[in-house]
Amino acid sequence: MPLIEFTEKGLYCRQGDFYIDPWKPVDKAVITHAHSDHAKWGHKYYLCHTFTKPLLQARLGDNNYQSIEWRETITMNGVQVTLYPAGHIIGSSQVKLEYNGEVWVFSGDYKTENDGISGAFEPVKCNVFITESTFGLPIYQWQPQESIFQKIRAWISKNKEEQKNSVLIAYSLGKAQRLLQAVAPFNETVYLHGAVYNMHQAILSTGIQLPPVMRVNTESNKNDYKASIIIAPPGADGSSWMRRFLPYETGICSGWMQVRGNVRRRNADAGFVLSDHADWDGLLSAVKATGAERVYVTHGFQSAFSRYLNENGIWSAEVKTEYGDEEEEKIIEETNTGSAT
Structure with missing residues (x-):
């Protein structure tokens, strides 16, 4: 048996x-x-x-x-x-x-x-x-995590120079926490979608240390975000929730980004092969x-x-x-x- x-x-x-x-x-x-x-x-x-x-x-x-x-x-x-x-x-x-x-x-x-x-x-x-x-x-062959992080940081730096917000699209449990490591060198508070924030709080309860974050306020508007870093789940992309971040660029973080056509198909500004x-x-x-x-x-x-x-x-x-x-x-x-x- x-x-x-x-x-x-x-x-x-x-x-x-x-x-x-x-x-x-x-x-x-x-x-x-x-x-x-x-x-x-x-x-x-x-x-x-x-x-x-x-x-x-x-x-x-x-x-x-x-x-x-x-x-x-x-x-x-x-x-x-x-x-x-x-x-x-x-x-x-x-x-x-x-x-x-x-x-x-x-x-x-x-x-x-x-x-x-x-x-x-x-x-x-x-x-x-x-x-x-x-x-x-x-x-499907991944580059080392640090290489992907460097690409993400370079993209964010370019957006900051252009006074644009950087919205990283990533799953709320798993990838979102890895991205906090990627953006830590900017030494600034990262804004999280509510779904990501809820998982962040649950993880903190385990005793694991994560960088400082702030939940996106439902009453906030585009004047509250200036060349900021935002992490949101896939479902938020293309929704009315995103409008408060204008002007912004989106970067989708997924192993599927290995296939270059997926970046175009999603109308994303950038795709990062992070799985x-x-x-x-x-x-x-x-x-x-x-x-x-x-x-x-x-x-x-x-x-x-x-x-x-x-x-x-x-x-x-x-x-x-x-x-x-x-x-x-x-x-x-x-x-x-x-x-x-």
Whole structure:
């Protein structure tokens, strides 16, 4: 019997009688991170990392939460469950299951470059590895984070010289916090959309230190912003909320910006290839580092990535899940919705 089964509710461990990131309500759920495609409302019990708990509380309200640290093991019906850093966002974790000498690992979402705030991705030796493949094509190759930060800072400096505001479009949980690191050298207060600000406050409650920010006041007008830096979620772009920042330029931060046409399609002034997911090389290095005999590939370009693994001597199969509708998968189309969330 496999240690993890792929069911209509999600990834199920029958031996332990719990699910990992289930997309339908269950009794017991182990949660890899707080993005809404992996953390759903309605479970009776949630197990997550310590940093993830306040984020789940902010998004899902009060529930029966239990939190543990990375590399801390608890036993659920004889199955040993351990969380390891995934490097995706703050608190994001891989889930290691061990039972009768067999080890399975579910990666959740992850990136292999250490972004300085999310915890460095840590490969875990296992028999079976279940990996995401959001950017599982060779075209997706990321530059080092600091190189992207330098491009963002140069763009902001140009905007300041032209007396324009700089509006960075980025997901409210994950990328927005990385951008605060990018703009820190300007040594000024950064303005946040309400959705980003709410996540900022939840993260501060974990004890993590972040640069000073100010929430955009709903009563504010364009006279309140002069060559300022603003961070907003994809849904805010193109909405009436943006008018108060005129004159401004927008910079979309997404792995999808690797494809140059996406910048034009979004009518963005700039596109920065900043992703919270592993690129092609990162995915390959992660898979090889686990030493897994079998690899299941979930959301993204799972067909192409799985086929490549098989052609290169690593047994692999595709798995259909309901993940991928949270950040990178939707950032392009959500930019047109006008939603403020």
